[in-house]
Amino acid sequence: MENKLLVFGASGFIGKNLSDFLSNDDHLETSSLRNLENLDKINSTNVIINLVGKAHDHKGEASERDFYYANYELVKNIYNVFVQSEASLFIHISSIAAIEESGSSNALTEEMVCNPVSWYGKSKQKAEQFLMDQQLPDGKKIIILRPTMVHGPGDKGNLTLLYKLIAKGLPYPLSKFDNRRSFLSIDNFNYLIKEIINKHTMVPSGIYHICDDQPIATSTIISIIGEVTGKNIFNFPLPKGLVKGLAKFGDFIPLPLNSKRLGKMTSDLVVSNTKIKNALQIEQLPVSAEEGLRRTIQSFSKS
Known part of the structure; x- marks a missing residue:
């Protein structure tokens, strides 16, 4: 049976890729929240993303x-229309930042x-809490x-x-930085969304972490880039303290590196995807990290 899908926020990198993927098999419409009248499209769909x-x-x-307006207030607007509509499933894309941003070497669980x-x-995180606090009508x-x-x-x-x-x-x-991080390829993201749509009766309402099956070290990413570009990579290992100092300058002046970006590139952030895989009865995702x-x-x- 063809699903009727409505995607809000389809103009970004993830939205464009997901919309192209889902439109191959399902009836899909996209909408913006710039004009709240677009929300009436929700009445002709059974799944909102x-x-x-x-x-x-x-x-x-x-x-x-x-x-707070983009990540919280607009979520409340979509939820309020969702509960009044015939749509039965609301998939809300949050972020691992809702639970941890500084880093973690222990696998993060829900x-x-x-x-x-x-x-x-x-x-x-506030939007998540709002959604989790709601008493859902039957069938939603x-x-x-x-x-x-x-x-x-x-x-x-x-x-x-x-x-x-x-x-x-x-x-x-x-x-000098030796770290591991969990990433998520767009192919695995699309796959998981499709599986949730098709098997949503198996997945209880709640919060789920999604990521590739294996965390990746930055050194591995560097090796892959060297392999793809054919470049011999020359490591110039600056002391960690010096790098962190340079990054702090980037917090105040427009440099390619700042403290936030450095943290994402060099800290550990390992995440467990066991809960969603168990719910969907998946042993492994189709694309390795x-x-x-x-x-x-x-x-x-190629770009």
């Missing part, structure tokens, strides 16, 4: 209110205490997903910075 949110503030111009520190993480379900960093064709995040650095033949200065990264980096070389 919310990707609306604010994550990046590269220019440092966003206020706390901007984050039961752990939330520790967001930024306006982004706190606003995402909310599934909240916390993805780790999602990457794929069209990605303009930290992987792009690493790629550009090495593709230009510049020495890699962060080899290394293969997903290779596909993303190959897409950079």
